[in-house]
Amino acid sequence: MRALSAAETAATTHPWAIHAEGLQVRAGRQLAVNGLDLALTTGVHGLLGPNGAGKTTLMRSLATVLTPSGGRLTLLGRPVDGRSDLRPVRRALGYLPQHFGFYPRFSVREFVGYMAWLKEMPKGAIPAAVQRSIDRVGLTTKADARLKTLSGGMLRRAGIAQAIVNDPQILLLDEPTVGLDPEQRLDFRELLRDLGTDSCVLVSTHLVEDVAAACSDVVVVNEGRLVWQGTPEAMTAQGDPGHAGDSPAERGYTTVLRQHRTEATR
Numbered sequence: 001m002r003a004l005s006a007a008e009t010a011a012t013t014h015p016w017a018i019h020a021e022g023l024q025v026r027a028g029r030q031l032a033v034n035g036l037d038l039a040l041t042t043g044v045h046g047l048l049g050p051n052g053a054g055k056t057t058l059m060r061s062l063a064t065v066l067t068p069s070g071g072r073l074t075l076l077g078r079p080v081d082g083r084s085d086l087r088p089v090r091r092a093l094g095y096l097p098q099h100f101g102f103y104p105r106f107s108v109r110e111f112v113g114y115m116a117w118l119k120e121m122p123k124g125a126i127p128a129a130v131q132r133s134i135d136r137v138g139l140t141t142k143a144d145a146r147l148k149t150l151s152g153g154m155l156r157r158a159g160i161a162q163a164i165v166n167d168p169q170i171l172l173l174d175e176p177t178v179g180l181d182p183e184q185r186l187d188f189r190e191l192l193r194d195l196g197t198d199s200c201v202l203v204s205t206h207l208v209e210d211v212a213a214a215c216s217d218v219v220v221v222n223e224g225r226l227v228w229q230g231t232p233e234a235m236t237a238q239g240d241p242g243h244a245g246d247s248p249a250e251r252g253y254t255t256v257l258r259q260h261r262t263e264a265t266r
């Protein structure tokens with residue numbers, strides 16, 4: 001008997017915010033995502049995987065920046081196949097890329113407002129939404145500072161503010177905590193938990209501790225495929241004290257990855 005997928009065993013009829021089946025996405029010449037199955041709904045999902053696993057490529061395809069070259073991808077029930085109109089999906093998306101371009105002379109407020117405009121938010125709603133997102137990332141006192149004057153951590157927070165300005169139904173954050181100091185990371189975890197109450201949030205990171213502390217679900221990818229999915233507690237419980245990692249969650253993650261590699265070579 002074949003194993004049932006998460007989509008088939010779900011207790012709810014609520015459509016998946018993100019649903020990928022056998023997804024393939026090219027990065028340059030190679031298939032960096034190659035046969036990935038994923039079904040995600042409301043909550044905070046941590047995306048873990050070693051360097052080169054395909055996390056950024058996956059994020060870019062979910063952000064509709066890259067078009068899948070095989071398999072199926074639906075976002076909020078709409079197919080992403082290079083043919084359908086993606087504007088309704090893009091209005092409901094928030095994306096913090098790993099590296100984002102910006103106009104250095106823009107203030108934080110101008111930058112976030114500009115992104116709100118690009119997302120086709122109603123004009124009258126933009127100023128209040130911009131202020132709220134700037135406040136949520138703790139940049140209130142820097143709202144009118146130019147981007148070029150911000151520290152790396154502050155710039156990252158401005159990037160998060162633009163990603164959340166439209167209250168996205170799908171929020172994709174690629175390495176959001178890079179450059180944040182420990183206090184800011186704690187604040188950010190709280191913000192994540194808050195955002196995940198009514199959005200589908202996918203956070204790519206190398207910081208297993210952030211995932212353990214702030215996520216309701218962990219997705220581990222390797223070589224372009226999903227290799228494990230479960231709660232942070234279930235991942236931690238996999239931990240073998242003999243494996244690398246400073247914390248129980250890191251040992252759990254390393255064990256999951258090594259088990260997968262062992263099975264793959266059998």
Ligand SMILES: Nc1ncnc2c1ncn2[C@@H]1O[C@H](COP(=O)(O)OP(=O)(O)OP(=O)(O)O)[C@@H](O)[C@H]1O
Nearest residue numbers: 027028029032049050051052053054055056057058
């Ligand atoms: N523009 C590109 N041209 C060619 N190869 C690419 C390109 N972008 C990514 N790759 C390759 O695709 C694979 C997946 O890369 P990707 O950046 O998605 O991985 P990642 O999991 O995000 O890695 P990291 O944790 O190091 O950021 C890697 O082997 C990478 O070298």
